[in-house]
Structure formats: structure tokens, C-alpha cells
Amino acid sequence: MRFDLDVVATRGDIEESRHRVHAVVTDTRGTVLGGAGDPDLVTVWRSCAKPFQVMSLVESGCFDRLRWGDDELALACASHGGEPEHVALARAMLATVGLEEGDLVCGAHEPITRRGAKLLQQSGEPPTRLHNNCSGKHAAMLAFARTEGWPTLGYETVCHPVQQRALEQVARWADLEQGDVRLTVDGCGVVAYGLPLRNMALAFARLGDAARQGDDVPQRIVHAMTTRPFLVAGTDRFDTVLMETAEGRILSKVGAEGVHSIAVPERGIGLAVKVEDGASRAQHPAVLRLLQQLDVLPDPLPAPLGSFLHTPIINTRGEPVGEIRPAR
């Protein structure tokens, strides 16, 4: 199945801009069932890799020794909105192992949800590293190092055992040799992975399927993420709304630069989407259109989700003058 997932920005009846979209759908053996553009496009798998980056912490038993539960697991896999609940949980995770904000190597940035930004502004406080959307992942990495007795200093570097374990998991689930995963640095400072879209989709297909088969660690991760969509993203965020709407049938994870990874466990499929130019404005319409083409979503789309398919462009006068929407 070939899809056209391009997204356009219109102004009146004119197509003002166009975003090309690459996507691939695979089964659990990596067979390509459909897609758009180039399934072998290599790009960077950033926040989408979080479920695999936390996996060794759970497998090792360290996670249970910390007495962490589904909330902590969801936040470790999150690109969270920097809302008070996210920040408090990340702080508590660090406190479990006697660490604090200053031990995180991720930089501070404004909360990525409106609610988070508004509440922080009202507090009069500046953003901290805990507000970084990756702070849950970093807290889990630090806790892994602490529990295993590895140094916490340098936990973000490629030679540190925490990053080595993460790379092993990414390679294993994506069915690549470790040497074939290209390495670079993420926005938050840890290792990020260059791999083809096809392998991103495969990793999610296998994660969803393993969870459905009842494999302990995958099941715990998928359960945590799909039952705690707010912790994985935040108020009015796409993954949160999508997973709430899908009621456990879809695992969805946003990544930076227009990359998205999704598992549909009951169908045994994984999806990877890449907006060629990295524009986030095109990402949600493309992902939704693909899910619609695969008959995974209710038709018509429930309103909160539908608002991500067609987004009005509002000018400085508050007038709707166009929209961001699928080209087809």
C-alpha cells in the first residue's frame, strides 16, 4: 500500500507550502506493508527511542529495587510538558537515589505545553532542568547508574554503561548490528541514534507484539505508557490525546524533527513517520492520515483528535486565513 501523506499549508485556496512525508508500516518480521516516500530514509531517532532506552533498567531488576511503578516508567519514556505533575515526579525519582536537579545533564527549557508554561510563569520561577521534556528519561538513567554502582558523572556519554545498555536495546529491537546504528548527540545531551525508518517501525512493531504476547518488560512499558498518556506527553499534546482516544490500542511516541513512532499491538504492526523537513506542524496531520488509511481510528475522528488533522492558520488580526492539513 502506497500512501500520499504530504501535508500542505494553505492560504485561502492557494497551497502556500508543502511538507513531504516519508513513512513505513512493517509487521514484526520487518516486512514493509505500506508507506510513503522512502522506507530506508536514515534520520535520527530521538525521543521515540525512550521506551528502549529505559528497558535495561527494568530488565536488570534495578527498577523494582527502586520500588518504582507505572508512573515512573511512563515518565522515563516521556517527552513531557513540564507541568507541575511531571516536574514533581521527576524530582521524586531523583530523590529516590539521593540525587537532585543539578545531577541532570539536560539543559533547562521552557515547558513545551501551554499549561506548563503558564503555570511556571505564574510561579515567577525560571525553568529548570526538571522542566526539560526529557527529565524523566534522565532521572531513570541516573537511577540506573546509581543502582548498579556505576559513576553518575558522565552518564550521558557513549562509553558509559547506561548508554551502552541503551544502544544494545535499540540495536536489538531495531534488528541492526550495533555498529550499524549511527551515533550522535540529542537535544538533551545523551546519545541519539541514526537508523532507517524501516527499522524504527520494526522496533515498535516488535515492542507492541511482545507486550501483547505477555513478555514481562515490554508489557510493563507499553502498559505504563498507554495507561498514563498524560505523563508521557501532557495537556493537549498529540500523543496524550491519541492514546486517550485509542484506549490502549495504540502506543504513540513523538520525536524531534518530525519523527514519530507508533505500535498497534492488536494488528502486529509498527509505524514510523518522518516529515522530511522536520516541521512539527506537519507531523500530526501526517500521522493521523496514516492511521486513518490503516483503519485504526474511529471514523469520524473524535473532536479533540480531529483538531490535529486540520489546524487553522490565524493571522495577526485573529482571522483564519488558511490551514495545515493533509494534501489528500
Place this chain on the structure above:
Amino acid sequence: MRFDLDVVATRGDIEESRHRVHAVVTDTRGTVLGGAGDPDLVTVWRSCAKPFQVMSLVESGCFDRLRWGDDELALACASHGGEPEHVALARAMLATVGLEEGDLVCGAHEPITRRGAKLLQQSGEPPTRLHNNCSGKHAAMLAFARTEGWPTLGYETVCHPVQQRALEQVARWADLEQGDVRLTVDGCGVVAYGLPLRNMALAFARLGDAARQGDDVPQRIVHAMTTRPFLVAGTDRFDTVLMETAEGRILSKVGAEGVHSIAVPERGIGLAVKVEDGASRAQHPAVLRLLQQLDVLPDPLPAPLGSFLHTPIINTRGEPVGEIRPAR
């Protein structure tokens, strides 16, 4: 001459995202001398049309009756940075005809230069319509209506004589029938124009050539813009730096959604560039690469301009992790 003007965002040695770029170079007869992608791509000509939108005001003699000069003319053609100098001049232009900020129909937005935003924040005042990057154009449109005795109310609508005159000029310079110019609404509320890139380039080629030939109105517009680059854009803005570097040999005007228009009068050519997806981050590297290919710029590029060709991507830790640069 076919060029590859694509722009990439790299992360380490990985190409993370790619922006496709369409461009066309024409002479004053509209002959295509070179380009990239599709020279007939139709998109929206927004702020690049400002020199033509102000033209009838000057031709009619109203401009001289207002006793305006090069500063006012430059600001009328500007997408300015909302800096105190821009705001004061826009306010003064309105005052000439007994109008004020509230008569502008453009909405308020934060100044688009860092300096403008910083100074406004320090003042503790909110942004006003005068800070809108188009306020000079709007002030000129209002002054035109006032001087001609037309109603100022509704000056932004397609049926108003101010917009009719602007459309006539756009069609004439772009060598299109008025009916072939597609109409829509700009970010600031006035009429915007849908036309092929080829015609945008032609209009700039003809404008530059007419100025070089000594035609009064084109010469005044080109002179005002090229001798007042700060008023046309602002501190550290691309058009300002490019026109300062070119010392009068290049007329450059940014538009929204990745559209740029340039005249090189001494070469008798016009350029139009469109980043397909509208990303501003790709616009400057693409324009500079095209100008380099045409041997219009000093080699090597002077430092302030060179910083627009390769822009580092800095992560939340302040580390350079990649760059935005021409693909080739």
C-alpha cells in the same frame, strides 16, 4: 543553469532533515536563466510585494505632498524588526495624516528582532500594532487613502482603491493579467498575491533594471531600500546584512513562508526563492548559495553574512550538535 539549493539540518554526521528549495533567475524579459526545482511553482507573494504595493502612492504624487522621504519609503517596503527607530517612524508617518496606531488594521505581535524584543521587554510595555513588521506598509496605505480622499476604513479589503492600485502594480511588474493573480489574505490582513516564482523574479528584474535606467519611481524605491537596510529589516536581520554587504548592488526582500525576492540591477536579473515547506531556517542558506552560484557576492563571504550560510544547531546544554547549511 540548474542549481541544487536544498538545505539540510545535520546532527553529527547524519542528515536529520532536508528542505527542498525552488528558485528561478530571470532577465528583464522573463527568460529563465537558471534555477532549482519548479520555476512555475505558484505560492504566495507576501512581504516581497511591498515595493510594488507602495508604488502608486509615489507615482500619484501623494508621497511628495506628504513631504515624506527615503526613510518613510524604506519603512513602507519593510518587514521591520519592531525596534524603537522603526516604531517611532511608523508612528510619525501616521501622525502626518492625523492618524494613530488604532487606525492600523494589522495585529500586534512581538518584535521580530532580538533587539526589538529585548528593548520592548525592558520598557515593560506590551507590543502594539506599530511593532507589527508591516506597520510601515500599513501607514503608507492609510496615508495614500487619506491623501486621495478615500475612506481609511476598509483600506485592507480587495475592493478598496488602495488595494486595487497595489494589485495593478503587482500584475503589471509581474507581467500577469490582474485576473491571473490569485488573491488571498496576508498575515497582517491586507491582500496577498498568488503567482508563479518565475513572475516574482521577473518583477524584481524589471524593478532593478528600471531603477538602473533612471526611471523616477523605481529608482526612488530601490535607492531608499538599498541605502536604508536597517529600516527595511533591522538589527542582525538577513536583508539588512546582505544589503549592507552588497553596498547598493543588491535589492533583497524577505517574505513569509520561505519566499525571497532579489534584484541585481547591474546584472539585469531578478531572483525568486521558495523553501517548499516554508521554513525560515532554510531560507537564508538557500538565497546565499544561489547568489554565490551567480558570482554576485564576495568570496569568501564576509563574516556577518557567512553566519547565515552555516548556522550551528545548539542543544539545551549549549553544545553545538549540528548545523543548518546548504546540502551542496
